[in-house]
Amino acid sequence: MPMNRFCIFLVSIAACACQACGHKAETRPQASPAPTASSTSSITPAEFSADSAMVFIQEQVDMGPRVPGTAAHQRCADYLALQLQRFGADVMQQEAVARRYDGQQVGIRNIIGSYNPDAKPRIMLCAHWDSRPWADQDEDPRNHRTPIPGANDGASGAGVLLEIARQLHAMQTPRGIDLILFDAEDMGTPQFDDSHPHDETTWCLGSQHWSHAPHRFNYRAQYAILLDMVGAKDARFPREYFSTYFAASTVEKIWKTGQRLGYDRYFIDQESSPLTDDHYFINTIANIPCIDIVHYNPDTPTGFGSYWHTLNDNMDNIDLQTLQAVGTTVLTSILN
Numbered sequence: 001m002p003m004n005r006f007c008i009f010l011v012s013i014a015a016c017a018c019q020a021c022g023h024k025a026e027t028r029p030q031a032s033p034a035p036t037a038s039s040t041s042s043i044t045p046a047e048f049s050a051d052s053a054m055v056f057i058q059e060q061v062d063m064g065p066r067v068p069g070t071a072a073h074q075r076c077a078d079y080l081a082l083q084l085q086r087f088g089a090d091v092m093q094q095e096a097v098a099r100r101y102d103g104q105q106v107g108i109r110n111i112i113g114s115y116n117p118d119a120k121p122r123i124m125l126c127a128h129w130d131s132r133p134w135a136d137q138d139e140d141p142r143n144h145r146t147p148i149p150g151a152n153d154g155a156s157g158a159g160v161l162l163e164i165a166r167q168l169h170a171m172q173t174p175r176g177i178d179l180i181l182f183d184a185e186d187m188g189t190p191q192f193d194d195s196h197p198h199d200e201t202t203w204c205l206g207s208q209h210w211s212h213a214p215h216r217f218n219y220r221a222q223y224a225i226l227l228d229m230v231g232a233k234d235a236r237f238p239r240e241y242f243s244t245y246f247a248a249s250t251v252e253k254i255w256k257t258g259q260r261l262g263y264d265r266y267f268i269d270q271e272s273s274p275l276t277d278d279h280y281f282i283n284t285i286a287n288i289p290c291i292d293i294v295h296y297n298p299d300t301p302t303g304f305g306s307y308w309h310t311l312n313d314n315m316d317n318i319d320l321q322t323l324q325a326v327g328t329t330v331l332t333s334i335l336n
């Protein structure tokens with residue numbers, strides 16, 4: 001995903017946070033000052049290998065579209081769980097049956113890798129790992145019912161998290177950190193289907209399930225960071241509306257860190273419209289302040305890349321520099 005909520009903004013605000021508009025001005029952080037030479041030099045970047053993240057993305061994409069109900073989906077879930085285990089995490093899998101937009105039942109798997117499961121406070125990093133079953137934004141209507149490769153939309157976030165797991169293992173961190181890979185984020189009602197409602201709850205099925213029933217009873221995290229579509233060459237990450245509304249201080253911390261590390265062309269001081277993504281449900285159901293680092297560009301027709309939800313969401317769009325910027329910023333932020 002995510003889905004641009006320009007058109008459903010009013011409906012969703014009424015449904016979940018009717019005070020959002022009224023509080024908008026108060027909750028928005030002040031624009032960050034431009035990075036200075038002294039602030040840039042005062043921060044030590046965490047180790048993060050973009051090459052390694054790239055391999056993790058390629059390996060997911062090579063399995064084929066990760067659509068719930070398919071063999072590739074099962075294979076990829078096993079792969080992700082095994083990788084987290086290899087990197088020293090305590091791995092739990094949450095299996096459930098979810099209901100798709102059309103009522104069809106689908107088996108889903110959320111995969112959780114925990115470091116120091118009893119340590120407090122906890123920080124949660126998450127991404128979705130499934131890929132969209134329909135290329136419903138493809139310019140050729142004949143492709144609309146074909147699943148997308150999902151290199152950026154899905155595999156990039158999971159790939160960055162696997163590399164973060166590898167680094168956390170190498171440094172033997174004492175911190176309490178949970179990496180959560182959500183399933184079935186991208187099964188929202190396809191554009192071509194006019195016979196079913198285009199409701200935001202048809203998206204993010206895995207995170208909705210987890211938010212109602214987290215992997216540990218009474219699970220709390222100080223804050224959470226969602227990564228979605230974090231690998232494209234032309235990536236830019238404005239401050240997404242719900243992120244600022246629910247977790248302004250975390251937005252401030254991450255964007256400032258990115259800018260101090262010299263990644264200001266990605267972590268831009270601009271606000272973007274509200275997006276339906278996993279963080280929305282983590283905020284509103286689980287009550288954990290969660291931000292979304294998500295590629296969004298209001299100057300494009302969809303707000304996302306031209307390859308978004310098309311058969312062109314492939315490895316050609318994935319860029320080492322973007323992965324480096326995102327991985328280094330997130331890891332440096334949570335370790336400081």
Ligand SMILES: [Zn+2]
Pocket residue numbers: 001002132153186309
């Ligand atoms: Zn998507």
